[in-house]
Amino acid sequence: MPTLYHISDLHFGRERPRLVQAVLEEINARAPELVAVSGDLTQSARRREFAATRDFLxxxxxxxLVVPGNHDVPDWDLIRRLLRPWKRYGRYITEDPYPTYSSPTLAVLGLNSARRWSPHTDWSRGRLSxxxxxxxxxxxxxxxxxxxRVVVVHHPFIVHELAMGRGVIGRKEMALACFGESRVDLMLSGHLHIHHSETMAARTGERTLVAAQAGTTLSDRLKAGFPNSFNVIELDQERIRIRIxxxxxxxxxxxxxxxxxxxxxxxWEPEPV
Ligand SMILES: [Fe+2]
Ligand SMILES: [Fe+2]
Structure with missing residues (x-):
């Protein structure tokens, strides 16, 4: 079965060196078809953090396939944040706002859900357009x-009950309706640092797809007692198996x-393990 590794919330600047080495060794030994990285590559969008991310990748x-997260926009320099939010991400990682991977077995599209500003007081929240x-x-x-069919986006479509007070991605209903029409099977996200997965309907009564969250793979920014983690996903037209x-x-x-x-x-329906 094709295999996809889903890592997230690397937060270089707050990375744990032993884990960096362990992840590199496992992924290169297992040789999956693709590695999806669902954002928050850095802790504070600093040059040295992006350089460390680039070297890791x-x-x-x-x-x-990489998408940015809210931590990849400078939060310590309002001018830079508002005028050139993606300059460093573009220089060190990619300037492609729609990274893709296509093969006979996988069609994967990355979307940027992080924003330079927000109408909410919490600017870490993200949305799609x-x-x-x-x-x-x-x-x-x-x-x-x-x-x-897989979409990779930093902000979550599902929120674990232990992620108290955290919101789902903005314009979730609009995006889900579009994903349903495009027959998307799986959505990969991060942001909460809590691994979690469940099915959800694109619209009420319509076909369901699978939403999977990865924890923080490399950083010491652990939340709600959840450990560092990543997802190994085996998938074909009949089955999706997520090993955390x-x-x-x-x-x-x-x-x-x-x-x-x-x-x-x-x-997609859950199957008893
Ligand atoms: Fe994060
Ligand atoms: Fe985040």
Whole structure:
């Protein structure tokens, strides 16, 4: 089965060096088809943090698809934040606002949900825009018919009950309706530093898709008692299997949870493990 590694919230600047090495070794040994990175590459969008991220990504042997998170916009310099929010991300990581990966088995599209400012007092919140949905329709309209369809975006579509007070992505309903029309199967996100997965309907009564959150893979910014983690996802037209790999100081990364989904008439359904 094709395998996708989903890592997130690397937060270089607050990274744990042992974990950096362990993730590199595992991914390069397992050689998945793709590594998806769902944002917050850095802690404070500083040059040295982006350089460390770039060096880490360059050491990954498989193809890599990256989207930014709210921490990848300078938050300590309002002028830079408002006028040139993506300058460093573009210089060190990619200038492509719509990174894609296409093969006969996978069609993956990355979207930027981080914003330079927000109408909320909490500027870490993110949202999607109507013009980004045009790209969703265009990309998946041209996808291989046998490919599993995946969207990568930093902000979450689901919020774990322990992530108290955190909001879902802005314009969630608009995006879900578009994903449903484009027959998206799986959404990968981060931001909360809590691993979590469940199915959700694109619209009430319509087919369901799978939403998967990754924890913080490398950083010491742990939340709600959840360990560092990443997701190993095996997927084809019939099944999506998510294995969560959690870190412990004495055992390294090990499987700590598994969630299986099967395609049914009404979309994706959980399958007892
Ligand atoms: Fe984060
Ligand atoms: Fe974030």
């Amino acid at each position: 360059a050491q990954l042997a498989p193809p890599v 109507a013009y980004q949905m045009d790209e969703v329709a265009r990309f998946f309209g041209a996808a291989e018919p046998g490919a599993v 790999r959690c870190w412990s100081d004495d055992g390294g990364f090990r499987d700590c949870e598994r969630l299986d989904y099967r395609r049914a008439a009404a979309g």
